[in-house]
Amino acid sequence: MDINAFLKPMLQRDFITLLPKKGLDHIAENILTYLDAESLKSAELVCKEWLRVISEGMLWKKLIERKARTDSLWRGLAERRGWMQYLFKPRPGTTHRPHSFYRELYPTIMKDIESIESNWRSGRHMLRRINCRSENSKGVYCLQYDDQKIVSGLRDNTIKIWDRTDLQCVKTLTGHTGSVLCLQYDDKVIISGSSDSTVRVWDVNTGEMVNTLIHHCEAVLHLRFNNGMMVTCSKDRSIAVWDMTSPSEITLRRVLVGHRAAVNVVDFDEKYIVSASGDRTIKVWSTSSCEFVRTLNGHKRGIACLQYRDRLVVSGSSDNSIRLWDIECGACLRVLEGHDELVRCIRFDSNALSAVRMTAKLKFGTWSPHWIHALKPTHFA
Incomplete structure (x- = not known):
């Protein structure tokens, strides 16, 4: 048959x-x-x-x-x-x-x-400029934006909110007594960290200051918050983990100590808190217990920036390199070289990995995105 x-x-x-x-x-x-x-x-x-x-x-x-x-x-x-x-579920009245x-x-x-x-x-784009200059300074240290607004932290101790349509300043938030070095906002609050060593909480709609957190004894260099939790880091070499019940009720849960120099950047999810420092190391901590997990060693100079998602940590350093790490085992997966100065900030998603050096030259489309999720580098574009 x-x-x-x-x-x-x-x-x-x-x-x-x-x-x-x-x-x-x-x-x-x-x-x-x-x-x-x-x-x-x-x-x-x-x-x-x-x-x-x-x-x-x-x-x-x-x-x-x-x-x-x-x-x-x-x-x-x-x-x-x-x-x-x-x-998803259509709005009432939607056809x-x-x-x-x-x-x-x-x-x-x-x-x-x-x-x-x-x-x-x-590199095709339309360039529009916002004049952030003031009598005191013309420095912008941090910003975040959406389709309606841009929120910027300035060297003149203020936070300015700009309308995305006409690029006009619609609000200036005053209260910090030092440069605003870091910030993050959601639909309820803006939270900022400053060289005055404080973290301040602002109502995103009214601009009113609703809370001031005094803990760090030197400049607050970076912060992240999500799902009722916030992590801040400082020049004082420490990391602070906070519980956020409401904008006015934020309590210190734990202080993480272990870095030997200023902690420049933090990131976290429900599993790990990740911190990077001028001491050339990245440290991994348990989000739930705040216990130390491991150290990622490899950079030859201080680490200025970092992003963490899923199993992947990407870091940029004063050694002019970018490193990719598997957070679960601590292995360095790849060293990306090409910048000739400090890598000051990085960002990646499923489509691209970008990095900006100290002189603001953008390197984009340089590294293949295909291995980001799989954690297996395949080729460079």
Whole structure:
């Protein structure tokens, strides 16, 4: 007996139509939801029944929602282009969009992303300038922005909020008695650290100062907060972990000591707190217990910047190099060289790793993004 003749009918079975009639569509939708875009396109062509399940199950909408939930670029585009209102649970009064809307939206998004990546790699951009000069200084130490505003920390001890549309200053927050060296904000508060050794909390809408935290005995160099927790670091070589019940109720949980020089930068998630110092080391601490876990050694001079996500830590140093580390085992995965001065700040996502040296020359599109999630360097672009 010809084995092909025996197997061919079995391999050509339509598993969707063979599913139990009761709840068939629900099961079929759940299975097809795992498909990526190319596979979903192919599935639409299998037969009318598959196309019906994909259409009635709004599977293109679910695919876009999955992308927007897990990819910052997709989410940013969704918010900026205005189609976030059609995703997830629609707002009250929002007109329900048919399956065809999402089917046509997907390739439009992909074209948008390709255009953004092309502009990024070729350096095409429109430059707009904000004049931050004041009578006392013209230095900007830190900033954060969104689609509506830019929040900047200045050398003249103030925080200025700028409108993204016309680039005009809409608020100036005063209270610090030293330069504002670091800040972060969300939809409720701006939290800033200063060379006056304090951390101050401001209402993001009114600009009113609602709290002042006095703990560090030297300049507060960096801070991060999320999910009711904040971590600050200082020139005094210490790291402070804070519990944030509300903007006015923030209590010190633990002080982490171990660095032998100023702690320049911190980052954290629910598993680890990561700190980097002028002592050339990166230290890893447990977020839950605040206990020391390990030290990452390798940089030849002090470390100025750091970012941590998933298992990957990326650090930039006065030794002009960038290092990539696996936080779980402490191994240095790769040393990136090319800058000829201090690497002052870095940023990476799933699409690119960027670094800025001390003289503000941007190196972008230089390092391949493909290994960032897998932690396996493959090639340089």
